[in-house]
Amino acid sequence: MEREFIDQFRRTQAADPRVPLGVGDDAAVIQLAGTKCVAAVDTITDEVDFLLEECDPQLIGRKALAVNLSDMAAMAATPVAALVSLLLPQQGGMKLAHEITTGLTTLAEQYGVAIAGGDTNSWSGKLAVSVTVLGEPPPTGVLQRNAAQVGQAVLVTGPLGGSILGKHFTFDPRVKEAVVLRSDYHATAAIDVSDGLLIDSSRLARESGLGVVLDLSRIPLAPAANTLARQTGKTPLDHALADGEDFEIVFTTSVDQAQRLLQDQPFPTPITQIGEVIAEPGLWQAKATGPTPLAARGFEHRLE
Amino acid sequence: MEREFIDQFRRTQAADPRVPLGVGDDAAVIQLAGTKCVAAVDTITDEVDFLLEECDPQLIGRKALAVNLSDMAAMAATPVAALVSLLLPQQGGMKLAHEITTGLTTLAEQYGVAIAGGDTNSWSGKLAVSVTVLGEPPPTGVLQRNAAQVGQAVLVTGPLGGSILGKHFTFDPRVKEAVVLRSDYHATAAIDVSDGLLIDSSRLARESGLGVVLDLSRIPLAPAANTLARQTGKTPLDHALADGEDFEIVFTTSVDQAQRLLQDQPFPTPITQIGEVIAEPGLWQAKATGPTPLAARGFEHRLE
Numbered sequence: 001m002e003r004e005f006i007d008q009f010r011r012t013q014a015a016d017p018r019v020p021l022g023v024g025d026d027a028a029v030i031q032l033a034g035t036k037c038v039a040a041v042d043t044i045t046d047e048v049d050f051l052l053e054e055c056d057p058q059l060i061g062r063k064a065l066a067v068n069l070s071d072m073a074a075m076a077a078t079p080v081a082a083l084v085s086l087l088l089p090q091q092g093g094m095k096l097a098h099e100i101t102t103g104l105t106t107l108a109e110q111y112g113v114a115i116a117g118g119d120t121n122s123w124s125g126k127l128a129v130s131v132t133v134l135g136e137p138p139p140t141g142v143l144q145r146n147a148a149q150v151g152q153a154v155l156v157t158g159p160l161g162g163s164i165l166g167k168h169f170t171f172d173p174r175v176k177e178a179v180v181l182r183s184d185y186h187a188t189a190a191i192d193v194s195d196g197l198l199i200d201s202s203r204l205a206r207e208s209g210l211g212v213v214l215d216l217s218r219i220p221l222a223p224a225a226n227t228l229a230r231q232t233g234k235t236p237l238d239h240a241l242a243d244g245e246d247f248e249i250v251f252t253t254s255v256d257q258a259q260r261l262l263q264d265q266p267f268p269t270p271i272t273q274i275g276e277v278i279a280e281p282g283l284w285q286a287k288a289t290g291p292t293p294l295a296a297r298g299f300e301h302r303l304e
Numbered sequence: 305m306e307r308e309f310i311d312q313f314r315r316t317q318a319a320d321p322r323v324p325l326g327v328g329d330d331a332a333v334i335q336l337a338g339t340k341c342v343a344a345v346d347t348i349t350d351e352v353d354f355l356l357e358e359c360d361p362q363l364i365g366r367k368a369l370a371v372n373l374s375d376m377a378a379m380a381a382t383p384v385a386a387l388v389s390l391l392l393p394q395q396g397g398m399k400l401a402h403e404i405t406t407g408l409t410t411l412a413e414q415y416g417v418a419i420a421g422g423d424t425n426s427w428s429g430k431l432a433v434s435v436t437v438l439g440e441p442p443p444t445g446v447l448q449r450n451a452a453q454v455g456q457a458v459l460v461t462g463p464l465g466g467s468i469l470g471k472h473f474t475f476d477p478r479v480k481e482a483v484v485l486r487s488d489y490h491a492t493a494a495i496d497v498s499d500g501l502l503i504d505s506s507r508l509a510r511e512s513g514l515g516v517v518l519d520l521s522r523i524p525l526a527p528a529a530n531t532l533a534r535q536t537g538k539t540p541l542d543h544a545l546a547d548g549e550d551f552e553i554v555f556t557t558s559v560d561q562a563q564r565l566l567q568d569q570p571f572p573t574p575i576t577q578i579g580e581v582i583a584e585p586g587l588w589q590a591k592a593t594g595p596t597p598l599a600a601r602g603f604e605h606r607l608e
Contacts, residue, residue: 020340024449025448025449026375026376026495027342027376027378027446028342029446031339032336032341033339035337037334037438038331038334039332039333039334039385039421039436040331040332041388041423043434045425045427045429046427046429047429071331074329074330075330083345084345085347085434087391117345123350123430124351128432130389132387134343135331142331144325146329
């Protein structure tokens with residue numbers, strides 16, 4: 001029964017001053033530091049974002065929250081609370097709900113996020129987990145996609161490619177890194193790599209009304225990109241450019257700030273410059289002869 | 305394609321000062337009046353909350369938002385913005401997304417709610433629509449379920465029963481009414497009737513650690529309760545007590561305030577006193593001989 005599940009959940013949650021009213025009423029009340037609320041929702045589904053038959057449900061719960069924390073990171077926002085909506089298959093729904101919630105709350109604790117509310121639904125369909133995260137903007141305002149400037153450097157956190165081999169479940173959303181990039185290195189625009197470096201870079205360029213030139217020789221390759229390339233016959237670079245779900249942050253900042261950042265390397269994860277912003281709209285590849293058009297391959301959500 | 309849909313949606317949305325950053329970035333920014341955010345999420349699904357084959361998708365979109373607005377009403381909160389997550393079947397998903405969004409945005413405009421963000425997902429499963437609503441608490445704090453007091457009156461907005469005949473799609477969430485009930489008539493506790501008057505009244509009683517005695521002769525019967533009773537062989541009262549999805553507000557206030565409210569009848573929808581709060585926990589039926597236990601029949605979400 002849903003009530004049992006909610007009662008159990010309420011008993012295990014510690015009181016949190018940021019959630020004066022949590023799970024159990026018609027809505028939750030969340031205490032924010034200011035009057036601006038940063039909000040994102042993302043739903044992950046069986047057979048698209050995971051295979052329920054083949055994976056640990058705790059990883060599904062973790063991922064459902066992590067993709068939203070990554071959206072917060074892409075805004076340099078600090079997540080405060082999450083609401084969770086579960087669509088559960090009729091068979092084994094209660095057990096599944098517990099396992100998903102365990103994975104989700106473990107990550108929530110690591111990131112200081114309170115689970116403020118949600119709903120559970122049993123249906124004849126497949127498993128889907130929808131999470132809404134609410135957060136606070138940084139003092140200098142959120143990091144939008146549309147504020148890159150001509151001449152600025154394009155950089156990325158972490159190495160890329162082959163996330164399907166495991167990272168798409170276990171990635172660390174770059175929340176703290178993004179806050180520092182915004183406050184200490186004056187990052188101007190950002191997006192998280194969810195659909196692939198090429199597609200997501202082209203989105204940042206498009207929203208800024210400018211172009212991004214990538215230097216393909218500088219793209220940081222994850223070990224998994226090499227491993228996967230041996231299985232697929234593609235190159236590791238292909239995987240780094242077009243694989244989705246790396247959940248690293250692509251961002252822009254001035255050349256001076258970028259130099260300082262590359263020298264400081266203030267995070268456990270490396271920061272790499274991968275390109276620059278130009279006036280000519282679109283996605284480009286750096287060549288000795290100048291920028292050459294680059295197709296934005298990757299994962300596109302399609303509606304028919 | 306998702307991008308086309310989002311681009312179209314962005315073009316049709318007017319700029320709204322309460323949403324400084326809306327659909328199109330990694331997250332939305334919502335401007336609230338204070339630092340407290342009231343948040344609710346509710347998901348409606350094919351074959352549970354509607355039958356896609358038999359109904360107008362605009363009504364599905366309307367209902368997905370309306371159930372959340374009803375949650376805001378149950379808190380006496382004023383909704384400000386909504387985030388929408390669509391799980392769309394692969395066939396005809398784009399058309400469906402447009403129709404659902406049309407129904408949803410029409411109701412949003414009526415209630416002054418901005419659509420701040422969301423995501424669309426195409427999958428091999430059935431249709432589900434998840435909405436998160438963010439709102440502002442009333443000046444005297446939200447109307448919780450747990451603050452009923454012994455001796456107070458139990459009242460309800462509107463008439464009840466037979467909502468399956470149409471009202472479950474077309475109901476008007478009691479947002480404005482609830483704000484007035486909180487501010488002008490000092491309502492102390494409330495819940496919306498989503499799973500049935502008996503179940504929802506018993507929840508209010510349970511959260512308050514008290515009992516609710518209902519006077520069954522005073523339950524306001526909707527015309528649809530009579531119509532449905534002729535089809536089912538049950539009584540109209542059975543339907544008023546146990547049918548879900550009336551989305552009226554059950555609330556408590558002092559006897560003095562209740563008398564004033566019943567005299568004023570300040571809303572187009574009638575207010576009826578249906579019972580009172582007693583110290584003995586549980587749900588009770590008023591009889592000449594005193595309170596008699598009443599079983600909380602209605603719709604319970606079950607997880608197996």
